[in-house]
Amino acid sequence: MTPRIYWQAKHPGISLKIFLRNLRAHAGLDLFHAKNPKVAVQLNVTRHPYSFNGDSPPSNTPQGEEKTWHDGLLPYCGGSEKTRAAAESQMQALASIAGIRFDYGVQTNWHPVDSQRLMWWAGRHGKQEEYMSALAHRHFECRESASHATTLLKVVEEVGLSIEAAEKFLAGGELSEEVWRSYGSTIHEKGIDAIPFFVFNGPGSNGGPFRQGPGKATIIRGSADPKTFLQVFQELCDNQGK
Structure with missing residues (x-):
């Protein structure tokens, strides 16, 4: 019989970095399956909406009149065009590894x-x-x-x-x-001040920022490559029978 493993993963909603990390998480899961071809995984995902502006009053900007992502990044980068250019370049480089190209001309609402x-x-x-x-x-x-x-x-x-x-x-x-x-x-x-923020629960773990149960959740903050996700999946698998 093929072993079945049930895990929980929680993270916020859509963002450019989360989009990239999701691709890497999927790549990590592919690595896990290559290493464990006889193990079936059910990954239950719970998403929590997140905004860098938190629950501050909305801008109420009409649809179609929002600033582009490029323009919106400027104040986020302290008003420095140099810092913004570096940030966009860094994210574009990461995107190219995943075989995609970001378009910073998209209009964006922070809420x-x-x-x-x-x-x-x-x-x-x-x-x-x-x-x-x-x-x-x-x-x-x-x-x-x-x-x-x-x-x-x-x-x-x-x-x-x-x-x-x-x-x-x-x-x-x-x-x-x-x-x-x-x-x-x-x-x-929850004290989450940056995304992506992944929380993994599995066998023996029902704790973490979104749960009140026993055990310690595995948390991935910020950048992580497929091998990091592979390690998380493998540890959850190894703990399944404990």
Whole structure:
């Protein structure tokens, strides 16, 4: 019988760095399967919406009038064009390793509430990860903003969900308060001041910033290569029978 392993992974929502790290996490899982061809893995992912601006008041900028990612990075880099250029160059270099190219001309809202509401909505239909992967591709590579309803509905259709149902959900405002609560709690309560932030739970571990149970979670902060994720998966596998 093929052994089955059940793990939990938690991390915030869409960001350029998280998009890259997700690709590396998948690469790490591929390495794990190559090393453990007879082991089946079920990885349950819980995403927590995150904004660098936390739950500060929104800008209320109309859709289509947002600053581009390039322009929005300038204040984040202390107003230094040199620092911004270095940051963009570094991220582009990392992206090239994954075989993709980022488009910094995409318009961005630092509080993409609707995209993250739909993330949870898609999860109700078993499509959360498909939705996020498709949205990240359009946002970061195709200059189709995750803050625009037209993009969100394209992604909904792409992953096989109902556009009509999605429009009805968005119009109702459901989960808006929960997204804003996550913006605040991830920073003020959990102390997460940078992303990506991966939390892995497995056998003997039900603790960490998002759980109150026993055991110690495995946490990956910031940059990590596929071999780092391989190590995490392997340790979880080795602990399965303990």
